[in-house]
Amino acid sequence: DFSRRHLFFNSTNIKMQAWLVVACAAVLAALASAQKPGRFLSLPNPQKCANRPKEFFYRGHHYFFSGHVPALANRKVDWLDGRNICREYCMDLVSMETQEENNLIFKLIQQNDVPYIWTSGRLCDFKGCENRKDLEPKNILGWFWSANR
Incomplete structure (x- = not known):
C-alpha cells in the first residue's frame, strides 16, 4: 500500500x-x-555614410552639428533618436575627452545658441568640468545633459 x-x-x-x-x-x-516592440539602435545607412556631412575635422575625427543640416535643424529628439541619427551617418554622439575638445564643442554651442545637446554619455571628468554649471548634474551613472539656458 x-x-x-x-x-x-x-x-x-x-x-x-x-x-x-x-x-x-x-x-x-x-x-x-x-x-510593444522595443526601440533599437539604427544600423549604418551606406548612402548616408558615403555622403555624411563633414563640417570640421579635429584630431582624426570628422564632426558635424545637426543644426547646420536643414533636414535636422529644428528636430527635437531624445537620446536614442539622436544617437540613431548619428549612427545612420556612420558617426556617433560627441564624446568630449579633452579640455581642448570640450572648449571646441562649447564654442560651437555658444556661437549657434544651442538650447540643448545630447552627448555620448561619457562622464566629464577632466580638468575644466568642475565649475561648469551647464554640465550639471555631471555625475548621474556616468551620464550628463548639457544646456546653456
Whole structure:
C-alpha cells in the first residue's frame, strides 16, 4: 500500500510539474505578444555614410552639428533618436575627452545658441568640468545633459 501511494505521489508530482510548465509557457506567450516592440539602435545607412556631412575635422575625427543640416535643424529628439541619427551617418554622439575638445564643442554651442545637446554619455571628468554649471548634474551613472539656458 505504501508503494502505491508513493507511485501515485510521484505521478501527481509529475503531472503538477507538467501543468506548471504549460501554464508558465502560456503566460509568457501572452506577455510577449502583448508587449510593444522595443526601440533599437539604427544600423549604418551606406548612402548616408558615403555622403555624411563633414563640417570640421579635429584630431582624426570628422564632426558635424545637426543644426547646420536643414533636414535636422529644428528636430527635437531624445537620446536614442539622436544617437540613431548619428549612427545612420556612420558617426556617433560627441564624446568630449579633452579640455581642448570640450572648449571646441562649447564654442560651437555658444556661437549657434544651442538650447540643448545630447552627448555620448561619457562622464566629464577632466580638468575644466568642475565649475561648469551647464554640465550639471555631471555625475548621474556616468551620464550628463548639457544646456546653456
